[in-house]
Structures are given as structure tokens and as C-alpha cells.
Amino acid sequence: NAGVMQNPRHLVRRRGQEARLRCSPMKGHSHVYWYRQLPEEGLKFMVYLQKENIIDESGMPKERFSAEFPKEGPSILRIQQVVRGDSAAYFCASTKSTSRANVLTFGAGSRLTVL
């Protein structure tokens, strides 16, 4: 079991460019969560998705950010027109769709640097 796979691990973008972060959940997991961690800070919830459905996006900024989890392929967090304040580590986590939901297994994270 390869665990939760995230790529890229490091991404550098200039202001105004787009960033796409990908997350493949653990085998057998159908729930994906995205969290953002600013330097020296905690984990802030962004969005919770199941296959083809956004369940909770209450932590997503209203503009420039979007997420999807298609029927086939990884979940993608997309940030359009990036700004310096978007520089952070973005962690994806997955869980099973059972009573063990919320037992989050995190990926290694994608570290976005905006120049």
C-alpha cells in the first residue's frame, strides 16, 4: 500500500500563474480532505470531497481556489492567479467510507512557493 500520494512535492510559481496539486488517496479510501499549513502554523481545513462530489468546502477561499475528485484519477486542488500569500504546504488526507472515517492518513504534502 503506497499510502497517500501527493505531487508535486515542491512547486514554484510566479505571481499570477496557476498551481495544480494532485492527490491520490490510499487504496480503498474514497474520501479526500485538503488542508493548508502556513509556515509555523497549524493545519487549516480547506475542502472535503468524495468521488465526483464536494461535501464541504467551507474552508476554501471564495476566489481563485477550486478542488475536484473525478471518478477516475487523483483529486486536484487548483489555485489560479497565485499570490505570495498562497505560499504554504498543502496536505491531502484520505479516509475510508466506514465508521473509521476521520482517521486521517496524510500525504507528504505539496510545498508551494510563490515568487
Added chain:
Amino acid sequence: GENVEQHPSTLSVQEGDSAVIKCTYSDSASNYFPWYKQELGKRPQLIIDIRSNVGEKKDQRIAVTLNKTAKHFSLHITETQPEDSAVYFCAAGATGTASKLTFGTGTRLQVML
């Protein structure tokens, strides 16, 4: 929504001493309380969790206690070792689908030789 507060933000202990980190939560519907350890530059990893049907859980040198009435829970590490140095996060959430974990702001634990 849920709000989780965590204290202290930094904690230094001598090797072999105990460390205690405390968290409070606001949503009485929360019934699942995990603790994650994050080493520098790495992913958060679950070290122990507790559900609301128990008041205490222990795993070797690590223990968690939960007081549902007061809405607080704590992590206890005994006989600390240098490899325990990391940032520790508490979290709270409700089991079942369509729910998320809310994390505390973290405690940076440093175990000194």
C-alpha cells in the same frame, strides 16, 4: 463550527521528564479526538486517538485523557526522549461521513539532553 484551542504553543522539557499538552473544544457533537505528531518538513502522523466513549487511553509512553463535560482533552508523554521533539497537534471531529477534523494550533515540544 468547531473551535479547538491548544496550549502551550511551545514546551521544553528535560529528557526523562513528562510533557503534557492540553486542548479544549467547543462543539459538543465532537466525539473523536486524535493527536498528530509532525517532524520538521514531514507529514502529520497519527500517534494516538480517543473516542468519547472512553475517558483515557494509553499506548506505551503516550496517554490521552478526555473530559467531555468540560470539553477538554490532554496528551501525556512520559519518559520523554530526544526523538519526541516535534510539533504536536490535537484535533476534534465527529465520526461518520460528511464531517471534518478541526486542528489546534500546535505545540512545539523540545526535549533537551
